[in-house]
Amino acid sequence: MAADSAKGAGSDGNGLAVLLEFSASDPSQSISSALGGSLPVPTVELDLIGVDYGREADLDRRAALVAAEVAATGAGRVALAASCAASPMLAPVARQLTRCGVSVTLAAAVDPRPVTDGHIRETLAQVADRFGVADGRTSAAGLDLAGPVEVVLGRIEAMLGDWVEGFLRSSDLDPETHELVRLDLVDRYLRWNSFLLAALDAPAQHLPCRVDVFLTDPSSDVVALFGPDTTVRRHRYPRRDSPALDRDDLLDDLRTALTAGVATG
Numbered sequence: 001m002a003a004d005s006a007k008g009a010g011s012d013g014n015g016l017a018v019l020l021e022f023s024a025s026d027p028s029q030s031i032s033s034a035l036g037g038s039l040p041v042p043t044v045e046l047d048l049i050g051v052d053y054g055r056e057a058d059l060d061r062r063a064a065l066v067a068a069e070v071a072a073t074g075a076g077r078v079a080l081a082a083s084c085a086a087s088p089m090l091a092p093v094a095r096q097l098t099r100c101g102v103s104v105t106l107a108a109a110v111d112p113r114p115v116t117d118g119h120i121r122e123t124l125a126q127v128a129d130r131f132g133v134a135d136g137r138t139s140a141a142g143l144d145l146a147g148p149v150e151v152v153l154g155r156i157e158a159m160l161g162d163w164v165e166g167f168l169r170s171s172d173l174d175p176e177t178h179e180l181v182r183l184d185l186v187d188r189y190l191r192w193n194s195f196l197l198a199a200l201d202a203p204a205q206h207l208p209c210r211v212d213v214f215l216t217d218p219s220s221d222v223v224a225l226f227g228p229d230t231t232v233r234r235h236r237y238p239r240r241d242s243p244a245l246d247r248d249d250l251l252d253d254l255r256t257a258l259t260a261g262v263a264t265g
Helices: 031-035 059-071 084-099 117-131 136-142 149-170 175-199 222-226 248-263
Strands: 015-021 043-047 077-083 103-110 210-215 232-236
Touching: 015 031, 015 059, 015 084, 015 248, 031 077, 031 248, 043 059, 059 084, 059 175, 077 084, 077 248, 084 103, 084 175, 084 222, 103 248, 117 136, 117 149, 117 175, 136 149, 149 175, 210 248, 222 232
Parallel strands: 015 043, 015 077, 077 103, 103 210, 210 232
Antiparallel strands: none
16 A cells, blocks of 8 residues: 555554565565555655655664655554565654654564665666666676765766766667656666665664564674664564565564554553
C-alpha cells in the first residue's frame, strides 16, 4: 500500500507497520514483496529513493521527509522495518517520527549493515552492466568518492551521462524519445546514489525503542548501526544459499514482531 492510499489507516492513534524499502537493491531484499501483503495490520511501504525524496543526500533531511509522509497517515504509533542497505534509515526515521509526535514501538532489521563505498561502487557497476558498458566496472572501482557530496554526485552524474549516451547511440529507440529516456535514467540512478551517499559511513545512532534484528549473515555489524547502548534482540538463523527474505521461518518471526509492535500501546 502506498502512503497516499493509507491515509486514515492509522487515524485515532492506531498503529501502522512501515516498511522502508531501497528499490535499487535486489528484489530479494524487498520486505514488502517477501511478506506479500500478509501482515494483518495496516501497512505502508515507502521507497527510500522515491521521486518525492529527490536527490536529498542529507540523512536527517531525507528521514524528515519520510517521517512527514508517515505522520500524514494519522498513525499514533508505528513499527518500522528495513532490510540490508535500507537499515541505516531506521534510527533517523524513528527520531524524526518522535519529533512529529508519533510513537515508534519497534525497529526491525533483516541482515542490517552500514552503507560503505563498496555499496556505491557495486551499485554503479550493476548500472554499467545493465547498459553493457565494457569498462564500467573498472570506472566504478576507480571513482573518486572523496569530497563534498555535491561534488561526488557531479562525478557520478557525468559518469552516468556517458553511459546513458552510449546506450542511446546503440539502441533502436526513436530519437524523439531520447531526451525523455535520458532524463528518466540519469535521475533514477542519481536518486539511488544520493541515498547511498546520505547513508555512507553514517555514525551509529541509538534507538530508544525495541530493536529486533533477524540475522542470517554473521558479518552483520549491529553495533556499527545502532551503537553499543541500544538494546537489541537478535534472532539468528543458519546461513543458507537462499536470500534471508526467502526463509519462511524468518518471515514468520518478522511478521509476528511487526504485528505485536503495531498492537503495542
